[in-house]
Amino acid sequence: MSLSASDFAFVAGLVRRESAIVLAPGKEYLVEARLLPVARQAGAGSVADYLGTLQRRPDPAAHRSVVDALTTNETSWFRDREPFSALTDVVVPHLVGTRAAARSVRVWSAACSSGQEPYSLAITLQQALPAGWRYQIHATDISTEMIKRASAGEFSQVEVNRGLPVQLLVNHFTRSGTGWKVAPALRENVTFQQLNLTAPLPALASFDVIFLRNVLIYFDVETKRSVLRNICKLLRPDGWLFLGAAETTIGVDEGFERVAVGRTSAYRPRATVPAGTLGKG
Amino acid sequence: MTEQPTPTVDDLREIAEQVWAAYLDPEGVRPFLVGEPGEPGTAVSASVSLTGGWHGHVVVSCSSGAARHAAAAFLAMEAGEVSDEDMTDVMGELANIVGGNVKSMLPAATAVSLPHVVAGADNRFPTTRRICELSGTWLDEPFSISMWQGRGLAEVPAA
Amino acid sequence: MHAIVIDDSRAMRLILRRIVGQCGFEVLEAGDGRAALDLLGGLDTVPQLALVDWNMPNMDGLEFVAAAREDARLRDMTLVMVTTESEQSQIVRALAAGAHEYVIKPFTAEAMIDKLALLGLVPTGANT
Ligand SMILES: C[S@@+](CC[C@H](N)C(=O)[O-])C[C@H]1O[C@@H](n2cnc3c(N)ncnc32)[C@H](O)[C@@H]1O
Numbered sequence: 001m002s003l004s005a006s007d008f009a010f011v012a013g014l015v016r017r018e019s020a021i022v023l024a025p026g027k028e029y030l031v032e033a034r035l036l037p038v039a040r041q042a043g044a045g046s047v048a049d050y051l052g053t054l055q056r057r058p059d060p061a062a063h064r065s066v067v068d069a070l071t072t073n074e075t076s077w078f079r080d081r082e083p084f085s086a087l088t089d090v091v092v093p094h095l096v097g098t099r100a101a102a103r104s105v106r107v108w109s110a111a112c113s114s115g116q117e118p119y120s121l122a123i124t125l126q127q128a129l130p131a132g133w134r135y136q137i138h139a140t141d142i143s144t145e146m147i148k149r150a151s152a153g154e155f156s157q158v159e160v161n162r163g164l165p166v167q168l169l170v171n172h173f174t175r176s177g178t179g180w181k182v183a184p185a186l187r188e189n190v191t192f193q194q195l196n197l198t199a200p201l202p203a204l205a206s207f208d209v210i211f212l213r214n215v216l217i218y219f220d221v222e223t224k225r226s227v228l229r230n231i232c233k234l235l236r237p238d239g240w241l242f243l244g245a246a247e248t249t250i251g252v253d254e255g256f257e258r259v260a261v262g263r264t265s266a267y268r269p270r271a272t273v274p275a276g277t278l279g280k281g
Numbered sequence: 282m283t284e285q286p287t288p289t290v291d292d293l294r295e296i297a298e299q300v301w302a303a304y305l306d307p308e309g310v311r312p313f314l315v316g317e318p319g320e321p322g323t324a325v326s327a328s329v330s331l332t333g334g335w336h337g338h339v340v341v342s343c344s345s346g347a348a349r350h351a352a353a354a355f356l357a358m359e360a361g362e363v364s365d366e367d368m369t370d371v372m373g374e375l376a377n378i379v380g381g382n383v384k385s386m387l388p389a390a391t392a393v394s395l396p397h398v399v400a401g402a403d404n405r406f407p408t409t410r411r412i413c414e415l416s417g418t419w420l421d422e423p424f425s426i427s428m429w430q431g432r433g434l435a436e437v438p439a440a
Numbered sequence: 441m442h443a444i445v446i447d448d449s450r451a452m453r454l455i456l457r458r459i460v461g462q463c464g465f466e467v468l469e470a471g472d473g474r475a476a477l478d479l480l481g482g483l484d485t486v487p488q489l490a491l492v493d494w495n496m497p498n499m500d501g502l503e504f505v506a507a508a509r510e511d512a513r514l515r516d517m518t519l520v521m522v523t524t525e526s527e528q529s530q531i532v533r534a535l536a537a538g539a540h541e542y543v544i545k546p547f548t549a550e551a552m553i554d555k556l557a558l559l560g561l562v563p564t565g566a567n568t
Binding site for chain 2: 029030033034036037040156158175177178179
Binding site: 076081157158161163165166167170174 | 526527528531532535541542543544545546547548550551552554555557558
């Protein structure tokens, strides 16, 4: 039982159109395995049957399930740790100086997956901000399924094991069913919204810090560039952008400048880039 | 006496998902397909007994092919290298993990026994009734996880 | 670097041996807390890490952790509970007894390595 070339092309096209994620040939086994539960759920006998029906009768809800099943949602608490230490050690102290009038900080988790990133940010800010300060974390993802899960704030044993120090588990979560639920004191500072980074962005108030981590890697260079341009418009001119460990704006979008923060680096908008200038400014 | 909340088939499903994600299918490419009638093919049953705040048993059973695949996945071996002892130990550990997770949802004073593994279906629980079962196939082999509740404190736990 | 894996399940000891072995530890095994104390008592160098199950015959993991905290020779050993016990109150008990970290079964290999990174026993990002 193996996926035909035309079925694979159909799926790859769909995923690429809806999420800009590229599924290279050779991933047939992955497509087949990931779609099997989706096909069974829909009552189809096999993945081929399911895709056959879908090609004859397009169905936006089913398209979403296919895209969801094939996007990688891999994430963990305090992923790579250094960006979170940098917030505590460098970014928060700086913001406490520059945002003293408002006493509030706004952070965007722009590909939040199942929610570990925005709640890790919430724990970090809760601990690092002085008393009397408020913070809001806006968490978005293309996947409605991920947004639903993240906003429920419930995590399995397998998930809480990954990178969450046990003392923070005990302090900020309570047991619920077979897993754990995030405490209301954190949950109430986090908002969730379904959002496709590669489509025109909705109007959002600007942010002091943007986490755009481990999502650019899935896009081609043109898509990366346009995502970074759009994101930059939502970042305060003195704000910080954090990317994944394997990602950079360098050579993609010269509107950002890389700066060292703690033991990692972040990106800050350049003051102004003369029109037509690409490469080193 | 207040009715104790009893774990449901949805709870078993969530626990199973975690066990598969952690040990049997970390890549997410060999899922446990729930809902297909488990054909009569049970060759191995592993169980733990719960006593104290709640009385009953958690049973994991499957065909010998599935037990072999489970041991291979768990121990990172080839299916051909798996010994009978490997299968017994891994099935016992699966029952222990599922049982331990079920326990955490039950009244505080509940304790989990050491696992017990037998060949064939496990018929040692005459005074209990099955309260939920998650059955289906894994790698085209029958696989099931079930919970059996004792009729009350009078029940003498097996094993 | 040395680690000791204390669990009554041979299958679980094999999994843990494989994971911490990959992180460069030489691994000793014991089937319960009492056997672990006996084994540790006869060693010249104490392992840096102990992975400790909770429910075991003879001496359970909680008793082992408490005993290890009392023993000056074992003071520098990092204690990680690895167990299905996952009620909040149980975790708090284990931390109060002296456990440094806690991993709930089922766990993935990545989760175990992440915890070792949190404890500074393997480099951060050993996982990515
Ligand atoms: C690998 S996860 C990264 C999660 C988290 N930021 C982290 O670093 O751990 C990638 C996430 O990006 C989301 N994603 C993929 N394409 C997207 C798009 N076009 N717009 C928004 N989110 C997208 C996926 O749904 C997935 O949850």
